[in-house]
Amino acid sequence: xxxxxxxxxVSVSPGQTARITCSGNALPKKYAYWYxxxxxxxxxxxxxxxxxxxxxxxxxxxxSSSGTMATLTISGAQVEDExxxxxxxxxxxxxxxxxxxxxKLTVL
Amino acid sequence: QVQLQESGPGLVKPSExxxxxxxxxxxxxxxxxxWGWIRQPPGKGPEWIGSIFHSASxxxxxxxxSRVTISIDTSKNQFSLKLTSVTAADTAVYYCARDSPSIxxxxxxxxxxxxxxxxxx
Numbered sequence: 001x002x003x004x005x006x007x008x009x010v011s012v013s014p015g016q017t018a019r020i021t022c023s024g025n026a027l028p029k030k031y032a033y034w035y036x037x038x039x040x041x042x043x044x045x046x047x048x049x050x051x052x053x054x055x056x057x058x059x060x061x062x063x064s065s066s067g068t069m070a071t072l073t074i075s076g077a078q079v080e081d082e083x084x085x086x087x088x089x090x091x092x093x094x095x096x097x098x099x100x101x102x103x104k105l106t107v108l
Numbered sequence: 109q110v111q112l113q114e115s116g117p118g119l120v121k122p123s124e125x126x127x128x129x130x131x132x133x134x135x136x137x138x139x140x141x142x143w144g145w146i147r148q149p150p151g152k153g154p155e156w157i158g159s160i161f162h163s164a165s166x167x168x169x170x171x172x173x174s175r176v177t178i179s180i181d182t183s184k185n186q187f188s189l190k191l192t193s194v195t196a197a198d199t200a201v202y203y204c205a206r207d208s209p210s211i212x213x214x215x216x217x218x219x220x221x222x223x224x225x226x227x228x229x
Contacts, residue, residue, distance in 0.1 A: 001170075033215045035154075042203060042219045043154060049210055054217070086153055094213040095167065097156040 002026065002091035004100035011106040018074040020103045022087030025068055032070030033088040034063055035099075043086060047072060077107045110135040112204045112220035120198075120227050126191040130204030130220060131184075138162045138182040142207035142214055145178060145189045147200040148222075155200075159207050159214065160187055194227045201225075 004024040012018045022032060031050050035043035045054050047063035050070060060075045070089075074081050087100040116128035130143070137143060144159035158168035158178045166178040172191070180187040191198060201224050205216035 030213055031210055031215075042222050043216075044219075045215075045217050048208075048215060048217070088154075088215060090213040097169070097214070099154045099156070102153045 002096045002098050004087050004089060004098055006085075006087060006100040006103045008101070009104045009106065011108065012077050014078055014107055015076055018077045018081070018105055018107070020072045020074075020085050020087075020105065022070045022072070022089075022100050023068050024070075024087075024089055024100075026092045027065060027068050027070055027089060029092055030089045030094070032063065032065050034070075034072045035086045035088060037084045037086065037102075038082075046085075074105070077105070079107050081105060082107050110206060110218050112206065112218060114202060114204050114220045114223040116202075116223060116225070118224055118226060120194055120225060121229050122195055122227055123193055126189070126194050126198060126225055126227075128189045128202055128204075128223065128225070129186050130188070131186050132206075133185070135206075136182075137180065137185050137187065142209075143180070143187045144205050144207050144214075144216065146203045146205055146216065146219075147198075148203070149197075149200040154203070156216075157189065157191075196227050199225065199227045 034047035037043040050065040051063045142159045145157040148154045160166035160178045177190045201222040203222045204220045206218040207214040208217040
């Protein structure tokens with residue numbers, strides 16, 4: 001079965017840039033998506049089609065993808081950016097829809 | 109704007125059937141879009157369960173396909189999830205969501221707030 005791999009945790013100091021990676025064999029052919037999930041809340045889409053931001057998502061959040069790795073970047077991270085971040089994509093057929101294991105971002 | 113709300117029992121006994129409904133407001137589900145269910149076990153990442161379109165057959169994740177049925181009721185603007193023969197491993201927060209199309213895949217762009225389902229006797 002298809003898998004997306006993320007680091008379990010990323011930690012940065014306030015004001016630094018946080019980068020969260022997601023690797024998957026089909027990413028050269030399929031877009032990556034990123035969801036932010038704060039404690040006790042539903043996931044919120046923050047990046048779609050590798051690098052596009054939905055309305056209302058601040059410019060400090062950006063996405064990129066190269067080869068088998070997608071990256072979510074949060075510039076000038078603040079305490080309010082602390083959350084679990086999940087990447088999402090599909091296998092090459094588009095039918096197997098999977099999330100990465102999630103990355104806990106800590107800003108301290 | 110479109111909003112989704114899950115409803116159903118919060119406690120289900122082992123071996124019984126889990127049944128949830130998602131009510132969509134702000135958009136007619138017969139106008140388009142696929143609609144899906146996702147679950148998230150405690151402390152784990154989300155897992156896509158399956159999706160349905162008003163005029164097409166649903167499709168499911170292979171690991172749950174034998175136990176899952178997703179149906180749609182356009183007259184009530186709702187879609188539903190049934191999961192049979194549940195065990196403790198099915199304990200999770202269950203979300204409904206709207207599927208948006210992209211090139212060669214679908215992704216979830218609008219989510220409900222989720223409902224917690226516990227499987228226990």
